[in-house]
Amino acid sequence: MRKALFSFGLLLGLWQLASSLGIINELRFASPLAILRGIIEIEEIGLPPDYYLHTHIYYSMKLVASGFGLALISAIPLGVLIGASSKVRAFLRPVLEFLRPIPPLAWIPIAMLWFGIGFPSACFIIFLGAFFPILLDTAHGVENVPKGLVDSAKILGAKPKELWLKVYLPASLPSIVTGLRLGMGIAWMTLVAAEFTGVQDGYGLGYMIMTARDLQRLDLICAGMAVIGIIGILLERLLQLISHFLLRGQE
């Protein structure tokens, strides 16, 4: 943690120095101080005025949470099914192998056709981004639960329900959690593009960056990027803490 702060601090210092000395053209890329001022401006005045930063963040978080949540509740059960049954696996694998490499962003036109402009479209794009990593890692985890653990649970008298809840689930948890972390990363990355499909309320970090572009405010574009980066790190840290708690003894 201290090392991370140090490297970040050093980088910001050098960057600011280069900007102040004119080595980095401020019209090409904003300096750290300009970004900080930009962030404060968006929070105090709004972008566009009266559309404050925390509300943008709130709308984006809601969007990511919805898309990610949908992916979670659909991908985990389906992944368990694929991991547990070789028949289901053989049947679904070709379809999934075909769908997986299609980038979520390629779905934007279809999303707009199906769901129109606004929240549902963006939600669908984010859902797609998070769905596959969660699905594949869950399936992988369930498929690879050590047979010996299952056997010894059976010998100790475990019935099917107990096997699922007390062996398969905890044993595949590390893999599921990896999928969730990957899925969350991708969901957050698809956010901006998803919001390019348009938002109806005028809120959202991606939409905010578009507004800044329309105003030709480079500092505010960079401020938006910085906010997305910072929240991304915080989300990852949060998931790390949760997974650390869930995977006691298994790391």
Place this chain on the structure above:
Amino acid sequence: MAKDLTLEQIHKCYATDSGKRIIIDDISLHVPKGSFVTILGSNGSGKSTLMRLITGQEEPTSGSILLDGQNIPRLGHVGLVSQELNLFPWRTALENVAFGLEMQDIPSQERLKLAKVYLEAFGLGAFLNQYPSQLSGGMRQKVAISRTLVTAPDIILMDEPFSALDFQTRTGLQCFLLQLWAKLKETIVFVTHEVEEAVFLSDFIVVISTIPAKIKKIIPVSIPRPRSRNSPDFAKVKAEVFTVYGATSCLGNQELKEALDFLQRHKAKNV
């Protein structure tokens, strides 16, 4: 509670691409209640299959397996300690030991209390809340043994439980196991491929052949316990077991001779 175990004309075969493969060919055996029996066989002798049959994970193709003369469900009643201990990595030592009791629907407090009694008796009182990954090999072994013992199984199977351990830990655990058995009067079926271990531990040794597994001979060991590995009696029984079990001879091994000749020629050329 401890019961006796009877195998009556057990056969087991599997269907393969090239037809039927017989793994176990007519094994009949009676293990009296409270006795310590070792099944001695080399790797790939169908011992694991035999274990799977006795635990109830599989059923024999023909023949029957009886506990106290009755054909009753065995899953959950026959305990197994194997070489791969299969402790649950996400459970602490205490929670691991309590697993079997949990399957028997014993209330949480009660099962944890009982698990604690066992672990403390095994000298692991300070490690109750450690995860298996934090314990040494010998400690894990004890956790695995407690996990099986605590459920009070009818029969305890031990499938090469100590073969992955170093000599000191292994002999230590052998003594520990014997003391435990003397106290608890459990019926133990111990599987190993090591002659010395078999002679040291058992009331009688069942030597089985390689696949298809048959009983070659049943050798009683009447040396009083505690046994000394250096005593003449010990050596005598060991010798008897060896004549049945057989060791691969160093002499007359044609393949080895050819390989050595080749190496010698190869070396001569390079000099």
